[in-house]
Ligand code: FES
């Protein structure tokens with residue numbers, strides 16, 4: 034089968050790749066692009082470990098065909114920190130121990146960042162429903178929710 | 194006990210592997226590649242039970258791109274007549290679990306594996322393998338498997354001279370239960386059922402194996418023990434352990450489910466045959482069909498007490514599903530269930546039952562939650578019958594220092610009473626409840642474990658510290674070890690690096706499991722650090738030309754022990770390290786031990802629920818867990834263990850179960866239909882750490898990871914009873930079941 038040629042932008046960088054028509058964005062990220070920060074927990078859209086943003090919108094990269102990236106902006110966990118500067122969410126996850134094994138963490142962070150870009154002042158319930166598509170089996174979510182709420186509060190404080 | 198400053202022990206430091214984990218850099222099981230790597234895939238049984246008549250792999254082998262095919266013929270056969278024990282596993286069953294031999298025993302059982310240039314070709318080749326099966330009658334549930342005319346999985350297994358699906362028994366006895374029950378004035382006896390539940394780690398099993406032509410083998414895999422991977426793979430492939438280097442990938446959750454191998458021996462044989470590195474990754478569906486879960490169960494518990502609430506006798510019978518091959522955690526069920534209580538007469542019996550399901554593997558306090566669910570629900574009924582507060586009943590009968598437990602030990606200092614007292618005094622216990630709300634309590638116990646551990650502590654030339662241990666870190670153990678090393682050596686936490694060695698770089702270390710890792714590794718790290726400090730003192734003594742006994746080590750520097758020792762300015766770690774070559778060479782020390790003294794862990798939980806009486810949905814509104822944690826070396830990760838265990842218990846209690854169809858196949862092999870708790874299902878989970886130091890450990894550590902799961906199912910069942918006045922005797926207490934129970938009285942009206 035002929036491979037498709039795709040031109041896209043990933044974490045702000047121009048990227049070209051070849052893929053099979055059936056390849057998902059996650060296959061290509063983890064495969065030929067070597068961006069293994071996005072994880073495959075299910076491949077069916079049920080765990081959120083593969084979360085990325087497509088033009089700022091949160092998507093499961095396992096449910097997106099790689100060819101659909103053509104002409105769009107993808108952001109992954111690898112693009113979250115700026116150089117050595119961790120994103121406030123990344124820093125807060127570390128300080129508040131919002132991860133145990135860490136396999137859900139990249140997806141959780143990408144999803145949480147998308148939330149804070151939509152809603153600077155989420156309630157606990159809003160955080161919980163926004164993150165309901167991201168499974169974590171280790172933490173019981175308590176420290177994750179607290180870390181997101183606290184980051185949101187600090188980011189609001191800093192913006193004032 | 195180390196009672197001094199505690200500058201780092203007990204601090205909420207940032208974990209050493211943290212930056213890698215929040216940036217996507219950390220490499221898990223499926224995250225590596227090797228030059229020339231090809232892909233392996235498994236062909237799995239379409240039947241729940243069938244004899245394998247023949248396997249023809251020739252068509253698959255001739256498909257372009259296919260590099261190797263393996264079947265049971267390529268895996269070492271451990272014959273069924275001779276036990277071969279490795280840890281808690283028997284290689285007779287392991288070899289039949291990784292690859293079906295005489296029969297396929299469950300839907301999803303591996304039959305063959307293929308390695309090919311791409312995943313697609315490997316999958317295509319699997320379809321071209323033709324297997325001739327003689328389909329056999331199958332059995333899924335315990336009640337059916339123990340019937341006299343049940344289909345038999347293993348003809349060689351006999352009970353009273355007849356083939357049977359009961360493949361193991363265990364009994365703990367204390368006193369005389371007949372005499373005990375004769376004294377009882379109130380007796381409650383109930384039967385319970387639980388369903389198998391999966392550990393639910395988010396990372397599927399994955400490995401990458403390279404076998405060179407001289408058999409030198411590298412295994413990169415996600416497991417709870419690289420030494421287990423090495424040993425099992427060596428045994429199943431015939432390689433020697435010294436030829437295998439097993440490298441622990443970061444592990445994306447295990448909870449007991451990654452304490453055995455599935456893919457590694459297959460990938461090893463595929464790599465050996467093809468001469469190429471082979472990568473294998475399970476799909477979520479494969480994880481659900483063929484790995485884990487923990488046992489389903491069928492239990493009966495009877496407890497008798499005098500009118501004043503003193504328990505005089507207890508009898509527990511626990512039938513646990515083993516899955517297709519023997520080995521369910523009956524020890525955890527029978528051993529832990531009555532362990533929180535001081536009961537003079539106890540009989541606790543476990544039975545291992547095989548049926549045509551995937552083989553069970555450890556899951557957080559294996560067996561204990563099953564036993565505790567039954568016992569703690571009966572305790573609740575007993576409290577009602579005695580008109581006693583359920584915490585008072587437990588306090589009245591609580592095990593303490595000196596109590597003889599039915600499973601063997603006489604307890605040293607334990608903190609069970611403290612968990613009950615803390616629960617009773619907590620505002621949660623008295624908080625008002627609304628309509629259709631209910632509150633339940635339950636307690637639990639887990640043995641905890643010691644065992645083999647190795648550590649090496651090295652001082653770098655620039656005066657920093659590198660600690661290496663041999664246990665995969667699943668939940669932050671590196672951070673706790675760094676706290677301990679910084680504390681003992683008296684340096685800044687940031688000066689300590691903690692790494693997990695592979696099987697070639699660190700001495701044998703048993704698995705991450707049983708709540709043993711921090712207990713055991715803290716011991717070997719402590720002893721290694723003490724040895725290093727002795728060396729540092731000797732080096733300072735050499736520099737000062739005085740006796741090493743005249744040198745003390747304080748706050749990260751050597752100092753003269755007193756005025757008699759002479760007047761010298763302190764020598765820091767960096768200063769001594771800089772002179773290492775002149776004073777005797779590199780500075781470092783390692784310790785390898787079989788650690789003992791892991792004392793049991795106890796917990797008491799309070800749970801509030803709200804029942805939606807129209808939809809049957811039970812929602813946990815508030816949850817507080819009280820646990821004797823020994824010493825919280827890193828409190829955040831101790832709380833994390835408690836919260837995570839509670840969340841898993843909420844899933845087990847309310848939603849999770851395997852649903853089998855009429856063909857003996859799992860119908861819900863994915864996260865959509867096997868519903869684990871998501872963020873919006875749960876409230877905040879309050880973790881109250883009670884620190885009663887383990888007298889047998891240098892830092893007072895007790896295992897903390899397992900016991901948080903043990904009380905949860907009963908706490909929720911008891912809360913639902915409080916809300917509705919209805920008792921549920923089987924799990925999960927899912928909406929259809931709750932609605933049905935609510936409709937019964939309505940239908941009768
Ligand atoms: S891997 Fe995409 S949602 Fe699970």
Ligand code: FES
Nearest residue numbers: 133137169170171
């Ligand atoms: S930290 Fe392990 S799954 Fe979330």
